[in-house]
Amino acid sequence: MIPLFEFFFAIAVIVSLYISIEDIRHERIPNKLIALLLFLGIVYQALFVSSPLAAIALFSYALFISFMLWFLGLWPAGDAKLFTTLVLFLPQQLYSSQSLIFDFLVNTFVPIFFFMFFVIIARSKLKLIKDALRFTLNPYNVFMLSVILLGFVWFLTQTIQLLTFQFPIQADYFITLIFMFIIFEFFRRFLSAKLELFFFGCAVLRVLIDYRTVYSFAFAQKFFTILFVFLFFRFFILYLAFKLYTYEVPIRKLKPGMSLAEVIIQRGDHFEKKSFLNASLIGFMTQRRENIIHSLDFLTKEDVDRIKKLRRENKIPFASILVNKVQPFAIFILLGYILTVFCQGNFMSFLVR
16 A cells, blocks of 8 residues: 555645646646645645644745745745645654755755756856846945945844844744844834945944954955855846846737736826836835736736726836746746655755765
């Protein structure tokens, strides 16, 4: 007789593989397949899991993290649903791991990162690479990133340590990230346009208080390494990816299901478009509160009709907009699930054991 977990593992893989094929063929994940996988996951939990409270807590945590990643624009809603549902099929012996969701994410995002990295580099022409370097080495970008890494990240780290010391909270990767956003939002709300000055103040404060660390060779080596890595991936690779995986579409040719690489925002009586290329994660979160006139996932028929109507009425001043070339992501979530099960955690830790 086939063991119960292996049976449901095979079912989860087969259904997810079919979902991945649908994602590749139609660039959408059907909700009915997610509903089927969710039903099977609940059945597995009812038959096999001896600690339902732990399973509910894990699923709720995965749902929250998936929503946050969707909110930040890191994956579409369909992929968020698939990831959350596959958490139901993880083996029970892994539930005690505090980094289980993080391990699943590492196993999902690291393979797609390396795949996309090599594809992007291989497809990039010399002129595009030069443009990406100019964008990356923009003096303002380099200076502000240096100030943020030197002062604001230090300030956040100290604040988070203080909060987690005062309250009985286990500060894993995602709790830390949430604290960072809350603290940042607090200062953004009260400092408004003076936020950059606050960043600079944090840097000066650290130089004065933590000068023994700041003036050490070890710190300089670590600081410039992080600065280089961040500039390379946040600006250089992102610029190349944005240019390679977006294309211009006339407003009149927009169709439901397209994913916009620029958002259309209403400001009073006029409309403008903003590119995701120059938006930071914090900026993107702030931007979501603005009056965006369409969904940020895939355009619906109502979105398309409204945009075209506004263009015909000459309320939208631009005739075209950038659209993303949608990349199928479900297959990498399936790969992440398989790696998490076989490696009993994230695959990088498994490789160095």
